[in-house]
Amino acid sequence: MAVGLFSLLVSMGAAAQSITSPNGLLKLTFSLTANGEPVYELTYKDKVAVKPSRLGLELKKDAGLMNGFTLLDSKTSAFDETWKPVWGEEKEIRNHYNELAVTLNQEAQKRHMVLRFRLFNEGLGFRYEFPAQQNLNYFVIKEEHTQFAMTGDHTAFWIPGDYDTQEYDYTESKLTEIRGLMQKAITDNASQAQFSLTGVQTALMMKSADGLYINLHEAALIDYSCMNLNLDDKNLIFESWLTPDAKGDKGYMQTPCQSPWRTVMVSDDARDILASRITLNLNEPCKLEDTSWIKPVKYIGVWWEMITGKSSWAYTDELPSVKLGETDYTKTKPNGRHAANNTNVKRYIDFAAEHGFSQVLVEGWNQGWEDWFGHSKDYVFDFVTPYPDFDVKMLQSYAKSKGVRLMMHHETSSSVRNYERHMDKAYQFMVDNGYNAVKSGYVGDIIPRGEHHYGQWINNHYLYAIKKAADYKIVVNAHEAVRPTGICRTYPNLIGNESARGTEYEAFGGNKPFHTTLLPFTRLIGGPMDYTPGIFDTKLSFLGEGEHSFVHTTLAKQLALYVTMYSPLQMAADLPESYERHLDAFQFIKDVAIDWDESKYLEAEPGDYLTIARKAKDSSSWFVGGITDENPRTAVVNLNFLEPGKQYVATLYADGKDAHYIDNPASYQIKKGLVTSKTRISVKEAASGGFALSLVEATAADKKAVKKWK
Known part of the structure; x- marks a missing residue:
């Protein structure tokens, strides 16, 4: 018409x-x-x-x-x-x-x-x-x-x-x-x-x-x-x-x-x-009477080494198919690449404890990964039976002794009927073994066959899983589920979602440099994303020479994502050894908050750049993140959001002068100085680069030891 x-x-x-x-x-x-x-x-x-x-x-x-x-x-x-x-x-x-x-x-x-x-x-x-x-x-x-x-x-x-x-x-x-x-x-x-x-x-x-x-x-x-x-x-x-x-x-x-x-x-x-x-x-108020058990989480995980191909989810290479309850893994030969083994998981627990992370995600711990994908298999996992080299009780006890918890992983392989069949037993298993957070996954075609990931029936399943988890006081981080639409207000134990192209794709072929300048305008409009940032070894050097992808950002931009990509569930996604090579830069990931009192949007143009400042919950500290697309730029940060009359120690993590996301992504510089609400900071961002800035109220000792910002 x-x-x-x-x-x-x-x-x-x-x-x-x-x-x-x-x-x-x-x-x-x-x-x-x-x-x-x-x-x-x-x-x-x-x-x-x-x-x-x-x-x-x-x-x-x-x-x-x-x-x-x-x-x-x-x-x-x-x-x-x-x-x-x-x-x-x-x-x-x-x-x-x-x-x-x-x-x-x-x-x-x-x-x-x-x-x-x-x-x-x-x-x-x-x-x-x-x-x-x-x-x-x-x-x-x-x-x-x-x-x-x-x-x-x-x-x-x-x-x-x-x-x-x-x-x-x-x-x-x-x-x-x-x-x-x-x-x-x-x-x-x-x-x-x-x-x-x-x-x-x-x-x-x-x-x-x-x-x-x-x-x-x-x-x-x-x-x-x-x-x-x-x-x-x-x-x-x-x-x-x-x-x-x-x-x-x-x-x-x-x-x-x-x-x-x-x-x-x-x-x-x-x-x-x-x-x-x-x-x-536009969502209804919280329907959970008690929310005291819902806490933001900063975690690491046995995950990136499998995503990149360094390690395996599966325990053995000898089984063309698995039937749970019938397959005897003790009679198979381990492939030597299974990441969810006792020794490796303890290494991650030790790293988490040393650096103040509260949880360790472990994927590939349960039997069935040998034939989990691509077969439209109904009974694929039972979510409670570990591989022979993963001792649930021992590892949970070890983690507890270090002040750390393990995070559960439930990959459903999109067999939704099977997940619902096992859900109560799986959640009770978590409670019995000290888990209070689960990352669920829905990779592959949905079973019942012919249904889609975003249809009415499956959307009802996602909400059913969240409500059921709340009965067991479990927070949920759902991957491959429908993109969020603010339901986390009503059910705040939905603490994270994926539902977009995340960091894992940097190992599969890369994300465009402007990708993370857009996600806050698109995917994050509906709720937080478990983007899994923090990759320091952007060249994936541990894979050696050969054809593999690389992370399309500088190291400094990876730090900035902890501020620009809001989530109460933040992962330091790289391998521990990658962080150990850059402990000075890793300090920002350790320091940055994951829950906020206030957020200020300082600069923004979708597809081009973002600069966001956030005040930590129940704290006087602020954190700022700035990112850009493939075009270098200079960000200008006016610190007028700081409390007037007070001094703060500013620690800036910025791209090095020769930084470039392709040629020199690991080039960064760290600068420290005293600032006030009248200070303006200019930061040069490299191609697909960025910066992170922490602002901590200065103590008397800081005022003597730290020089004024120049």
Whole structure:
């Protein structure tokens, strides 16, 4: 439909309803077309951000919830509260919005639907609500047709739309260029399913030619399918595209129920997107009565040596297949490369204890890794039976004596039925053996076969696992699961997710230098990511000569990621010996906080650079991280966020003068000096480089021993 005719239909419909954001900069307008189609429009500072866009759902074997509506009721309200997260980027979060709730009557079908809009200072959240009613009880969604009509050919930072993975490198292009670049943007993964040459995933970050930053995402993805976006690249209209089940259906609903929130963040300052807490605010408050057992975690792990190929998850190379309960590993020959052995794990425990890390992740400890992947195997792991060279009781006792805990690993191999079959027993095994944190994985195609990683059924499983873990006081770090949508507010034992292309890909082929300048604008909009930073040996020299990948950053940039990539779950991912060669730089990883009172976004341009400062929880110390893409730049850090009248010891970890992520990534320099809130620091960042800065309130001794910053 031509834009002019569409506007005419809007004007002929019901009288428009509108609300503005608390600060008056955003305006949401809702109306009905002459055909009774719901339509919304969003403006920012009187500039159109989202043109008139249709709303509605197509139902299976039903007339659908697309048109034929009249306005039955309209209510506006305001809300303003401050709440405290269990962990987070700040100790308090303000939830402040104006709301418009419109009740629409579909006279022909004798049923009604509510559209609820919440307008915050930095964006919009809206959802469909289906009250209990006689003529709308059980229904099947064929497709949700939520539109986001763009005003121009914006620059977008996107990954291919997919039902199974977000583990793609980002592509920067105009909206009209997505179709031509799609095939190049698709790279191999253990499980993937694209649906369109113009389909992309949320959170989608864009920038208009006139300087508006626009972010599209969703919040509170519960009992519903994950939303992709399909672009009509002729009219520049995105439309929601839900993940189907094995039958091709998009959702099974029973009233009363609702969709997740659809979110549109808008600002002319990129820093506002990073500072927004819309996604969290649109989720329900914490449902756990006791959260005292949920603690942020800084950990190391028996992991990177397997990711890079130095070691093996499997115990033996002699078994072409394994049947748990029938295979006798004591009669096989160890391959000599199995990393999860007693001696090696004790080495990691010793390193963690020496340097103040609270946990050690161990992957490959349990029987079944010889044939775990690629066979669509149902009964693949039981999550409680160790290999002969992994003594659970001894290692747990050893770790406890050192003040360290082991972190559990549950790789489900995407056999979800098998995981649920064993879940209670596996969690009880953790409790019995002193584990309180689990990293779960969903590599490969989902079983039941035909289901996808992001469909309604599997999304319900992920939440089931989180709730079940809470019963056992266990925190969850889910890898390969659906990308987060703020559910960690409601269930804060969901302490981390992967759900994007992480550091592991640096061993498989590399991440683009601008990758981590984008993730805070995209993947992290929904919640923290277990990115597993801290790789010091970026050339992977322990693999010797030959063809292998390298980490596409400098060493200093790896330090900065502990600040710019927010997570209450932070891993020092490299091998202990790599850190032992650079103990002066490793000090920052030991010092940096993982829970925060306050966060300041100092510089930001998606795809180019970030500089973020954070104040440690219940402390006067601040930490700053700055990163750049493949282009060197100079970051300027104004320390006016420090408490006036006080002096701080600043320790700067920066790229060396000759640093370069390809030619000389390990070149760094460390500088120390006294600073105040009036100090400005300029730092040169190398290509794909960065810097880390710690700011600790000076003691009397520091004031005598440390020179003023120059």
